[in-house]
Structures are given as structure tokens and as C-alpha cells.
Amino acid sequence: MMLRDWFPNVNMDDMWTATYETLYMTIISVIGTLLLGIMLGLLLFLTERGNLLQNSMVNSATASVVNIFRAIPFIILILLLFPFTDFLMGTNRGPKAALPALIIGAAPFYARLVEIAFKEVDKGVIEAAKSMGAKTHTIIFKVLLPESMPALISGITVTAINLISYTAMAGVIGAGGLGDLAYMKGFQRRDVDVVFACTIFIVIIVFIFQFIGDALSRKADKR
């Protein structure tokens, strides 16, 4: 078979295991990033001057944390967090061990996207809700979140794609996944075909995420 000729060193079992690990890391970290990012984004937005919970102390504190973590390159963040992953996850090997770094690395980025999405929500609509006597949590859950949904979805799509490349980097702590496989089996043993196969798989995963994200965002957009 042609594929065998082109990819002599590729073991499909390894490939599927690595794909599963990449998907596992991506999906769990996307969920974690979604939750943490929206909370941080809300905090940034609500405590801003002139907004519902205006509080410059909390706002600048949150902004500083977000900015600091965004400034740290992911590869260094992994190394920084390495001592804590055992404590947090009960292990420092395998896909699980990469999750804290993935979430902490991506959430600040997503938080900024969330903040921007909330800023795009029509002030008039928030005001209308206030004029009806809405409580703050009603405004959050029934106005801010639904009205910014398309931007929140396209934001998490971009973030998810960043996370996929982060999972590849997480290979350095032996997190597993396609990046790990490409590095350990492909690069170190000079089996270029393995690197190549891993690349194709990752590109396909990215495309699938982008496709799903675009479709969901379009579906949510009733403007």
C-alpha cells in the first residue's frame, strides 16, 4: 500500500493514542478556559469605570494578573508550574499533568476576548434591562452572556486552536499527544514521516475545531 511506503515508521496505534491524548487535553482545557476566562472577563468588565460593579481596585488587580500571565511564554509557564502539577493533579506525567498549565496559559487570553465581547454589547440594552428593574445577575445571565454569545464562541474557537498548539508544546513534560509523539518518535529518531503524519493530524483537528466554532457562532448570531 502507498501509505505504508510513504509513512514506513508510522504506527497507527500510536497515532490514535496520541490523537486521543491531544483531544483529551484540548477539550478539558477548553472547558476549563471557558469557565475561568468568562469569570475573569466578567470581573474585568463589571468592575470597569461606569459599569455595574465599578471598582478600580479589583479591576486593576485583575488586569495585572491577566497581563502577567499573558506575558509569560507558554513553554516557560509549563516549567514554572511543573512543581505544582503533582500537587494539583496527583501526577506530573501524561495528559492530565498538562491541564493546569494549559488552562492558566489560555484563560487570561480568553478573558481579554470575553471583556471585549462584553464591551460590544449595546449599552442601551443593558440600560433597558436596568429600567425594568433587573438585578445584576439577571443582567449577566440574561443580557451580557446571550447578547455576546457569537463573540464568546468565536473567541473560544481561537483560544481552542491556541490550546491545540500548546498541547503540542506540553510534550516537553511528557504530556503525550501528537506533539509529544512527533518529538519523541519523529524528531529524535529522525523519522520525518512520523513528524509529517502528526502534522497532518493536528491540522485536521484544528480545521474541525474551526469548523464547529464557526458553525456555532453563526447559529448563535441572530443580528
Place this chain on the structure above:
Amino acid sequence: MMISIKQLSKLYRMKSQNVQAVDDVTLDIKRGDIFGVIGYSGAGKSTFIRLINRLEEPTQGQVMINDTNITELSVNKLRKERQKIGMIFQHFNLLWSRTVYENIAFPLEIAGVTKQKRRDKVLELIELVGLSGREQSYPSQLSGGQKQRVGIARALANDPDVLLCDEATSALDPETTDDILNLLVSINQKLNLTIIMITHEMHVIQKICHRVAVMDQGKVVEQGDVLDVFVKPQSKTAKRFVQQLNPLEHNQDSLKPFITKEENSEVVKLHFIGNDAKRALISNVLKTFDIEINILQGSISPTQEGTYGTLYVELDGNRSVIDETIKFIQSSGVEVEVIDDVT
């Protein structure tokens, strides 16, 4: 008194300057009135109306609605009270993520109304504002006029006593504006709802308001029955607005050639108010007196309180007949103003 506003002021403090957006406004609004507030851009109208439901906190003064002191309410009580104060906006401010049905249900959700009751109320309101069949449409699928109908239905959901309208028709074309104004009048009559209507267009005041306040630089410079303000505007701002409604009417320059100091000619302005406007006064006069009447200019404006018309005529004839004619016209209830100079 439904709404009583005392010495209401709002000062915006900014780095470079302070803006006295609302300046010592005192007003009383009766239950069931459509009360207009007119003023040019920057006069403080929006700030004023937002002080009423405290979307903006007043720096001074008091707002009483139904004997509730709005200005003193705690945040929680204010939220409850706001459910009884509907508000509609120039740009509608609908949630694009919700259908017509869901938009109208929103204030009911806020008020904690059960699902079944919500449904009944929403369908009733959709019927009231004439949007039956559009329940499942999204705002983006509606015209401006339809969006404002949703806005009105939403504002009425919790059976408010007061409806605040900030430039509710300013984003609409003239025909749609008329539809929306008619809807507001019918709601005002059907529900005995008190409406405060902010606008910069005099024809909106003319068409639907009972009383009007004219605002300029944060102050109310004139207020009264719409007809009175129309007939005898006192302030410069009010005069300009009345003129805006009918540019010809106050263009007295064109009267100049007819104003002579001669004995046997007189230019007079006739004010027809209410039902007088519909009577055939001129032909009556011509039948009764030996006099000639030149019609110079005139106009008729329907208002909520009746029709208001003005007519400039030149009376030509014997001096004594002219005087008699003027007396006759006055005795038939039409106000006569002798014009001997152009202002």
C-alpha cells in the same frame, strides 16, 4: 397628582468643566396625561427623563410617583418600583438574541411571573401592539416601527402606571411615527396610562400631548396646556418650536405690504381654538357686514385638546364697519389680534 417633581437638578462633574444638565426643574403631571417635554439637542431632556427612574442619580431634588418618593428608595425597592415604570427608547434597545415573544417576556421574567401567566400576558400585549403572527421573529427581521411596537409591549408588560418615552419616534419615518403616536394615544386612553414624552419635534407634541414643558439649558422655560403654548408661546425657545411646526405662520414679513396706517384697512390675526376652527366664520361675516376680506395666510393644526388654527386677514371697508366686524368675530369666541406692526 400622579408625578410630582421638585427642584430636580443634575450636575455632571468632569475634569475640564461641569455641566448643569438639569437645572432646578419643578413639574406636576396628572394621572392619565400625555406630558411632552420638548427642547433642542443638549437641553437636558434625556438626562431629565433618566432622573425620573434614577438611571441617573439626581444631585438635588425629589421625584414623587404615586406618593412614593423615588429619590429616597433603597436600591432593592427602586428595582421593584422600576417594574411599574415602563420606558421606551429612541433606538428600541431590544435584545437581538431574543425573539419578539422572548423580548416581551423579559420584564415578566424579571418580575418573577410564572411561565403560564407570562404566556397569557405576552400574547395579550402582542395583540395590543398589533404584532400578531410575529412572535417568533427576531428584532433583526423587523422594521423600525415594528421594533418600537415590541419596545412598547415590553414596557407595558408589568402594567406600569407611567411610561417614559425618550425620543421614541425620532428614528422613524413620518408615517411610521404617526402609527406609533396613534398607538401611544390609544394605550393612554385604554389603560389610563400616564406618559412622559421627550422629543425635539413639535408635531409630536401637537399630535398627542395634553401638556408640554419647554426645556432650554437644563431649565424648564415654559409649561402649560399644549394649546396655550401653541397660541401664545412666551419664551423664545417655545416660539421657535411653534414656528418650526408651521414655518409660514409666523413669517410676518410677508404681511408687511398689507399693513398700512390707513383708516379703512386693518390686518388682523384670528385664533381659532377647539371647535371654533371648524365653523364657517368668514362667510358669516361676509354675509352680515359690508366688508371685504383678503385672506393673507393661515393654518390649522389638530392637537389632543382640539383643533387650533390661525388666520391672517386684511379687512377692507368703512372704519366703523371694521370695528363692528372685529367685535362680531370676538363675540363668536374667536380671539382677534390687530397687527399694526411686524415683529
